[in-house]
Amino acid sequence: GPAGREGGGGAGDTGILLGEGAMKHALNCHRMKPALFSVLCEIKEKTGLSIRGAQEEDPPDPQLMRLDNMLLAEGVSGPEKGGGSAAAAAAAAASGGSSDNSIEHSDYRAKLTQIRQIYHTELEKYEQACNEFTTHVMNLLREQSRTRPISPKEIERMVGIIHRKFSSIQMQLKQSTCEAVMILRSRFLDARRKRRNFSKQATEILNEYFYSHLSNPYPSEEAKEELAKKCSITVSQVSNWFGNKRIRYKKNIGKFQEEANLYAAKTAVTAAHAVAAAVQNNQTNSPTTPNSGSSGSFNLPNSGDMFMNMQSLNGDSYQGSQVGANVQSQVDTLRHVINQTGGYNDGLGGNSLYSPHNLNANGGWQDATTPSSVTSPTEGPGSVHSDTSN
DNA sequence: GTTAATGATTTAAG
DNA sequence: CTTAAATCATTAAC
Numbered sequence: 001g002p003a004g005r006e007g008g009g010g011a012g013d014t015g016i017l018l019g020e021g022a023m024k025h026a027l028n029c030h031r032m033k034p035a036l037f038s039v040l041c042e043i044k045e046k047t048g049l050s051i052r053g054a055q056e057e058d059p060p061d062p063q064l065m066r067l068d069n070m071l072l073a074e075g076v077s078g079p080e081k082g083g084g085s086a087a088a089a090a091a092a093a094a095s096g097g098s099s100d101n102s103i104e105h106s107d108y109r110a111k112l113t114q115i116r117q118i119y120h121t122e123l124e125k126y127e128q129a130c131n132e133f134t135t136h137v138m139n140l141l142r143e144q145s146r147t148r149p150i151s152p153k154e155i156e157r158m159v160g161i162i163h164r165k166f167s168s169i170q171m172q173l174k175q176s177t178c179e180a181v182m183i184l185r186s187r188f189l190d191a192r193r194k195r196r197n198f199s200k201q202a203t204e205i206l207n208e209y210f211y212s213h214l215s216n217p218y219p220s221e222e223a224k225e226e227l228a229k230k231c232s233i234t235v236s237q238v239s240n241w242f243g244n245k246r247i248r249y250k251k252n253i254g255k256f257q258e259e260a261n262l263y264a265a266k267t268a269v270t271a272a273h274a275v276a277a278a279v280q281n282n283q284t285n286s287p288t289t290p291n292s293g294s295s296g297s298f299n300l301p302n303s304g305d306m307f308m309n310m311q312s313l314n315g316d317s318y319q320g321s322q323v324g325a326n327v328q329s330q331v332d333t334l335r336h337v338i339n340q341t342g343g344y345n346d347g348l349g350g351n352s353l354y355s356p357h358n359l360n361a362n363g364g365w366q367d368a369t370t371p372s373s374v375t376s377p378t379e380g381p382g383s384v385h386s387d388t389s390n
Numbered sequence: 391g392t393t394a395a396t397g398a399t400t401t402a403a404g
Numbered sequence: 405c406t407t408a409a410a411t412c413a414t415t416a417a418c
Contacts, residue, residue: 240398243408
């Protein structure tokens with residue numbers, strides 16, 4: 001059934017506390033070192049510390065060692081300034097230092113410094129308390145030694161007990177610090193939390209491509225690179241954008257209809273030119289007219305056939321394939337225009353007569369043609385694309 | 391302050 | 405690896 005998405009439901013735990021998924025993401029964030037993840041996993045699993053296992057410092061507890069390593073790596077422990085700034089610099093380099101980034105990073109570093117201060121203060125306090133308590137016990141024992149014999153072994157044992165107790169407290173402190181640092185990292189370094197909308201121009205370029213390739217909105221790697229360069233974003237961002245766009249378009253076509261018409265009209269002139277050129281090329285033997293029958297549903301079921309016709313008609317296979325691909329990519333744009341101009345039904349202004357042309361009943365984009373033949377490997381800036389100075 | 395829009399991530403499938 | 409789908413977290417709009 002339709003699994004209703006509950007947008008507002010999950011937003012209840014926004015704030016300091018992260019949701020389960022968010023925490024998992026934070027732990028699994030690719031910017032996080034794997035060591036941190038394993039450490040946190042262990043912490044999460046066994047909340048009961050292995051207190052009794054911590055005998056002395058000779059057999060270093062692996063968990064404690066990991067905690068120490070992490071704290072050192074994060075710049076919490078270790079040198080007061082050298083380690084901290086090194087970690088901050090590494091983080092800055094990892095997230096691509098920029099002007100607006102420095103502000104957030106200063107904030108991040110301030111918070112990290114705060115954590116470090118608290119950590120050191122607490123650590124010192126614990127150490128001092130441990131020493132005081134040890135001294136206190138020693139004094140007690142010394143006083144008792146007047147009345148009864150106390151062996152050095154016993155004293156040593158007492159000291160050991162005290163140290164174990166305090167080292168367990170230390171461990172808890174380190175644990176808390178680790179978690180605090182991780183939350184801090186997830187809060188400042190998680191890309192999801194630094195989302196910025198693309199520029200209007202970038203969105204326009206992406207939308208133009210999407211709606212002019214609506215029958216097959218899967219840009220090739222080269223096309224993605226081209227789009228990325230034009231939009232000043234990364235290829236991954238282009239992929240993300242198309243992934244989001246496809247699913248959201250499919251989910252609610254009606255909502256995007258206005259946008260679709262807009263971008264179709266925007267590229268209509270170019271498309272018309274391209275098709276005109278293509279038709280002129282194949283005019284000698286192609287009687288087919290685009291609007292053959294099918295007035296209501298303009299689903300263009302045989303766009304692939306059209307392409308193949310052109311290819312077979314044209315003796316030159318190379319040029320033919322290029323023209324065919326170009327036409328295929330422009331057909332969607334044209335369809336919108338035709339849909340708009342042909343729909344004289346004033347009643348709804350063409351709102352509801354928009355049919356999910358290219359979508360299967362299942363909801364997937366049918367591959368109009370074999371992708372290998374559609375994607376033109378050499379997508380130059382202008383194949384048929386005539387002068388835009390119009 | 392609430393809600394829609396949006397970019398990024400996770401999960402699962404191929 | 406890519407992709408669809410779900411979800412998260414932020415931003416913009418109301």
